[in-house]
Amino acid sequence: MFELLAKDGAARRGELTLPHGKVQTPVFQAVGTYGTVKAMTPRDLRDCGTQMLLGNTFHLMLRPGDKRIRDLGGLHKFMQWDGPILTDSGGFQVFSLGDLRKMTEHSVVFRSPVNGDKVELTPESSIQVQGNLGSDVVMVLDECTAHPATYEQANASMELSMRWAARCKTTFENTQAGSMNPGSKLFGIVQGGMFEDLRSESLQNLQQIEFDGYAIGGLSVGESKEDMIRVLNHITPEMPEHKPRYLMGVGTPEDLVRAVGRGVDMFDCVMPTRNGRNGYLFTSAGVVKIRNAQHRNADVALDENCNCYTCSHFSRAYLHHLDRCGEMLGAMLMTQHNLHYYHQLMAQLRASIETGTFRNLATSLQNQWNCDHELV
Ligand SMILES: [Zn+2]
Structure with missing residues (x-):
């Protein structure tokens, strides 16, 4: 699935093979929130060099609904993008709702900002929704640790995310057995806030569960540049060499160069599109x-x-x-x-x-x- 083609220091040049094609890494994924990269046709996206898109599970499950998209032939056909699509788990947007959501060990329950309905997102349902969308890369549902967080808070949040990661893996395997989405990949997400030992523990936990790729979550959440660099410096050398590494929600052109130099392969951020508008x-x-x-x-x-x-x-x-x-x-x-x-x-x-x-x-x-x- 991931071939390492060259290395220069810690920086990596690779190739990802996904159901909808090959992706040259390091890669920046354009963000297509509602099944569209705002202001861009799929033709424009190709013309400007886009290889891969990110779709937002949270928004699409609420409107038009993941089952409707599935019945219309999947997200690729629906939006006429034939390249690879990575979908997030929906967690990040749910946690951004603040007081409008309720977390338990089992799930997170929230009010739909579209129509006020009560919606429950579980690790299992997040994977099923992403399967309905027809995603190439499926992300586990995790809790994005609040920033700033105490050590105890970051630890409890990370441990919950690890239990959810295991539930996501089980559901993903069962869903794949039903061949809803053959060939798709599942990525785990390293959490642990700004604490190096929690980051290491999170990564070890995920490696025991075994994923196709490993993402670094919970950065670019308001921490200082020094903290982001410190966490990256710590965790990237511990990440498995032959699996893709994805730094979520980052960032500025400077952040991209800095993280590529530390061995990160994949990125996404709304910055070029939102700022462009x-x-x-x-x-x-x-x-x-x-x-x-x-x-x-x-x-x-x-x-x-x-x-x-x-x-x-x-x-x-x-x-x-x-x-x-x-x-x-x-x-x-x-x-x-x-x-x-x-x-x-x-x-x-x-x-x-x-x-x-x-x-x-x-x-x-x-x-x-x-x-x-x-x-x-
Ligand atoms: Zn130009």
Whole structure:
């Protein structure tokens, strides 16, 4: 399922084989919350270099409903994306509901933000929902540990997540036996908050249950950059070499380079798409905020070193104008550029690992971006 093609220091170049195709890693997954990456057609996604999408279980199970999607032929057919899709477990969104949810050993119960209905999510139902969607990579249901958390809180939360991980594995195997979703993979999620020993214990627990890949959860939840780097430095060397490693919900271009350098293979984040819609654009010369008045008369490309559709055709002045008018095309063009930027960055990182020049590339990006924290 995962082939390690090259290594440069701790950085890894690999290939994931999934039911809907092969994925070159390190990879950035675009986030398709409601069965769509906002403002992007599947054709646009392919054109800007997207290999794999993330679908949000929580949103899709509430609307239009996972059984409806299954009966319509699965998420791939429904949204006309024929590449691999990873689905999250729904847990992260449920825990973000705060007081509107109730946790027990058995499940988490919440009120649907769509119609107020009471909904119960169990480790078993999360796996079944992801099976109904037809996911290529299924994630276990875990509790995203609150931040900040005491040692006792982080420990109790991690232990619950490990018990749930075992229940997810059992359900996944039974579901696969029914061949609802042949060839799909199941990933476990390392929790443990900011505590190194809990992170190690969580990983060991998951390895005993055995998963196809291992994710690092509970980062990018409001902790300092130093804490994120410390946890990554600790846990990545302990992760199994021949299984894919996925850092969930991260991050900025800097975070991606830093984590690739520590041996992470997969990422997802709403940053390029959400920021793109808001006129916050990543370019080779740093961040451009297209709303600023300085772009009103700028008859130049957004990024002269970018060959995306947006940069090949339109001026900063035009993007500024579209944004000012709240035009849909502005969101579309700016999202295309930001995703293209992220995918190009990952392609550069992959190439540098193949040629053994990762460190040189990271150092030059660090100077180019003027980073506060070292990338390598
Ligand atoms: Zn561009």
